[in-house]
Every structure is written in C-alpha cells, then in structure tokens.
Amino acid sequence: MNVTEAIKARRSIRGFKPDPIPDDLLRDILDVARFAPSNCNTQPWHLTVVSGEARQRLRQAILDEINAGKAPSPVFTPGDVNLQGPLKDRQYQCAMDYYGVMGIERHERDKRTALAMKNFEFFDAPHVGFVSMPADLGPTNAVDVGIFLQTLMLALVERGLASVPQGALALYPDPVKAIGGVPEGYGIICGLSFGYEDVGAQINDAIMGRADIDDIVTFIRAC
Ligand SMILES: Cc1cc2nc3c(=O)[nH]c(=O)nc-3n(C[C@H](O)[C@H](O)[C@H](O)COP(=O)(O)O)c2cc1C
Numbered sequence: 001m002n003v004t005e006a007i008k009a010r011r012s013i014r015g016f017k018p019d020p021i022p023d024d025l026l027r028d029i030l031d032v033a034r035f036a037p038s039n040c041n042t043q044p045w046h047l048t049v050v051s052g053e054a055r056q057r058l059r060q061a062i063l064d065e066i067n068a069g070k071a072p073s074p075v076f077t078p079g080d081v082n083l084q085g086p087l088k089d090r091q092y093q094c095a096m097d098y099y100g101v102m103g104i105e106r107h108e109r110d111k112r113t114a115l116a117m118k119n120f121e122f123f124d125a126p127h128v129g130f131v132s133m134p135a136d137l138g139p140t141n142a143v144d145v146g147i148f149l150q151t152l153m154l155a156l157v158e159r160g161l162a163s164v165p166q167g168a169l170a171l172y173p174d175p176v177k178a179i180g181g182v183p184e185g186y187g188i189i190c191g192l193s194f195g196y197e198d199v200g201a202q203i204n205d206a207i208m209g210r211a212d213i214d215d216i217v218t219f220i221r222a223c
Helices: 003-009 024-034 052-067 083-100 109-126 137-156 174-178
Strands: 047-050 129-132 162-166 186-195
Touching: 003 137, 003 174, 024 047, 024 137, 047 052, 052 129, 052 174, 083 109, 083 186, 109 186, 129 137, 137 162
Parallel strands: none
Antiparallel strands: 047 129, 129 186, 162 186
C-alpha cells in the first residue's frame, strides 16, 4: 500500500471487532506516528491509549457523568461549533449522510441522540486514544497534533486497522484525568477509537464526499 492508497483507503470506521491489537503491532504503529513533523520539532502531542479493563471502567465513568447531567468541560472546544457558510453546509450534509446510512430520519431526535452517545462507548472499539497538548498552546501547535493524528491513522490503515477520530471525547476530560490519561497542564484535543474493522457493519457504510479542488484551492500565477 503506497501513501496515496492509504490516504484514500482511510475512512472513519465506527464498527469494530472486539479483538485487541497485539502490543508489538501497536508499538510498531506508534513508532511510525512519532515521525510526524511539528513546528520547531516541539512534538507537542501526547497520546494516551486505554485498553482492556481500564477502557471498560473509563467508558462507564464517562457515561455516568453524562447521565448525571454533568456539563461538558473541554479545554479545547471541539471543531463543530461556530460554523458558517459552506462549512455549516458540509457539517449538515455529513450528519444527513451518517443518519441516512443508519436509517434515521431528521425528526427522530432520540435515535440521533443514541447514535451520538456511541461516541462515549468508543463505538465498541477495543482501544481508545486521547490526544492532548499543553493547554496554553494554540492553533499553530494544534496543526502539529493534527498531523500526528493523520500519520497515526494512516499507519493503522497500512496494517489493516481502522479508526475514528472523535472531538466528542474532549468533552468529559475528568474521568480520563482520574486514570492518569492527561499529562499535567495538558488538554484533550480529541479521542481516537481504533481496532479491527467489523466489515459489513451498517455504521461503516457512511462514505463522506469531499469539496472539489477549485472550492478549496486558489491558484495565483500572475499579479
Ligand atoms: C478532529 C476530528 C474530530 C472528529 N470528531 C468526531 C466525533 O466526535 N464523532 C464522530 O463520529 N466522528 C468524528 N470525526 C469524523 C468525521 O466525521 C469524519 O472524519 C468526516 O466526516 C470525514 O469522513 P471520513 O473520516 O470517513 O473520511 C472527527 C474527525 C476529525 C478529524
């Protein structure tokens, strides 16, 4: 698999087999991801991987917070707020495509909520990662973290594994902190559930489109 093939093969996968990834394979993948570039080589990312019994307990702790009505307390605001114009349109289309695949109509609020809650169940993936960076850093450093995340996702794809990045997992950081999942002074940017794809799971049928080149690139050849 070359780089182009890996980029095009990667999709957000939300249906997983329960099988854990062997430790040596996971370390092999992380050994690739750490070569991501960053501003002044600061490598501001930190990744916490939660698996096994710890993952079960963490999932329950997050769900308990939500069910108790606790307000979200992200350090970094997830990227789906304050959207306007074509970005708002794409967000809407993304939701419609996702619900469409799951047979959920726009007015079926309870079903939409149940689907959203799957974020906090880590989509039943055997592993969940939390990607964080120092809380006082800003957008330029977040670029570094994003590059790290994509590098990690591509390394997973190359080895036949699947993942879904989740801004939603920045919303309830306290249970993650309580198990030592966020370094002191860091904030969670997003989560990443990952493992082996459950091929054929309905939730994995969502194929998201992309804007055309001319909608996202400006070419200037003379001025
Ligand atoms: C930073 C980031 C945060 C995301 N947060 C969520 C999330 O909370 N829940 C979710 O189901 N998908 C989430 N996604 C997945 C996007 O919906 C997905 O990448 C997008 O629709 C394009 O689809 P694709 O990944 O299949 O190409 C996130 C993606 C990124 C890059």
